[in-house]
Amino acid sequence: MRKGISGASRAPRNGTIIVFISMILYIIFFTCVGERGYREFTDSYQYIDSWGAQGIMPIYPLFIQIHRILLGEEHFLVGVVVFQTIIAVLCLTVYLDWYRRRFQPGTIAILLTAVVCIVPLTLDFPDVLINHCILTEALAYPLFYLFAIACAELMIRKSWTGLVPMWVMAVLLALIRSQMQVLIGFVILGALYVCWHRAIGKGAGKKVLAAVFTIIGPIAILLFSESFILRAHGALRGCLYEIRSHIQTEIVMDDAGSLKLSITALPVNVKSQDSSSMTGQMRSVILCRVLYEMDEADVELFTDADTKDFYRTVYEESDRLKNRYVYCRNDLMAWEDIMNGIAGGSIVMPKAIENYNISHEQVPLEKIERMQWDIALRLLKKHWARAMLHTMCMLPHGLLCTVAFLVNPQGLCYLYTVLVYIAAIIIFFVGYRKGEKYRSRSENLLGMLILNAGMAVVICTVFFGMQRYLIYGFGVFYAAVIAAVEPFLRKVCSAKFVR
Secondary structure, three states, rough: OOOOOOOOEEHHHHHHHHHHHHHHHHHHHHHHHHOOOEEEOHHHHHHOOOOOOOOOOOOHHHHHHHHHHHHHHHHHHHHHHHHHHHHHHHHHHHHHHHHHHHHOOOHHHHHHHHHOOOOOOEEOOOOOOHHHHHOOOOHHHHHHHHHHHHHHHHHHHHHHHHHHHHHHHHHHHHHHHHHHHHHHHHHHHHHHHHHHHHHHOOOOHHHHHHHHHHHHHHHHHHHHHHHHHHHHHHHHHHHHHHHHHHHHEEEOOOOOOOOOEEEEEOOOOOOOOOOHHHEEEEEEEHHHHOOOOOOOHHHOOOHHHHHHHHHHHHHHHHHHHOOHHHHHOOOOOHHHHHHHHHHHHHHHHHHHHHHHHHOOOOHHHHHHHHHHHHHHHHHHHOOOOOHHHHHHHHHHHHHHHHOOOOOOOHHHHHHHHHHHHHHHHHHHHHHHHHHHHHHHHHHHHHHHHHHHHHHHHHHHHHOOOOHHHOOOOHHHHHHHHHHHHHHHHHHHOOOOOOO
């Protein structure tokens, strides 16, 4: 028999049939369930017609504009949904086929995996599925499965070449959603994992090189990756503005009475923008985090009279909207007040700037930005401990979002989260000690554990624990658990799963 990826015999033929049937069911599900056509949200216009907003990465707007050119104004969003559906089906099918070949699961296991993998794409089910939404998540959620494959293969093979697909997918996802830059951190962890695994049991020279790489490697990977992302961001953004500043598409009727696509040159000359909107988002995120921690007495932190006046204006607006930590509940649901309070900073600041400009002469934007950054840094320096405490308050909910799919979680849900993570850790250790037969499954589980928990910690620390930020790893985590548990269940039940 031919060998599979893991080196064992290729899974039985009915595994291929199940994957094919799953692909057909995915097509039916993504096409027929929920709202038909496309759904626009508040954020959708930023991708369709507004690209100067902070944090808008260029790939998704470019993806939309290509459809606009090819299909015209009347049909381009439908085309976007069709292509998003194709991407979703292909990514899930590729993951399921990789899972089949790598772990050779039984029928029940592969069917359970096919079900859990679809969950992240049903965030607003049954109202609408993510592939019908004009949102970056429509591309990011399915493509994350390809990153998970690369991550798992790195954990199992422990090869330097495994870093390449992992890094490529991390950069691609980062250029779709700015929050996905967190994946570069997992590339760094992967590099360290390979480095030290190859140094174990080797001579002192290998261990010294591993120690040196531990210090230099993460910095080098981070700087190279961020530099590449910034350059790619600027280049793709330039392409985007070039397209939209020089052409306009519409469907017109020709002399013969047939419809055709008309492309018209525009006189507007819009310069391609640099990556300032991307770096500006990080400043905005920091600002929103620290605005939640502000106190009235903090005005004394500033010596400049204009900054003091601006701070008072911001504080009054934040307090009027009850957007400060003092209005937070003191129970398990505190995460909701903290999350909404931090997110509300994006509303507080524009209103505060408007009020400040009313009471003062029109202030230059550069000065406003300078005062904002001054406020952010001084408040962060003073209130970092309280900000970290509020991050810890959000963390239980963030971890819950990675393994549970609930709108209003209660106390038992947090207990479930703890038990699931403890069980997964135990399964990993037991499986890893069992030998080669279990090891690849256990290493895959370890990778998904680190991926899930790491994303929860970083997203809650930098942003906030919103479900749609943390649902990425839901499917791959449970798929890894199923793969790791299956051999034990077969042994306990003294019977194989139906093949």
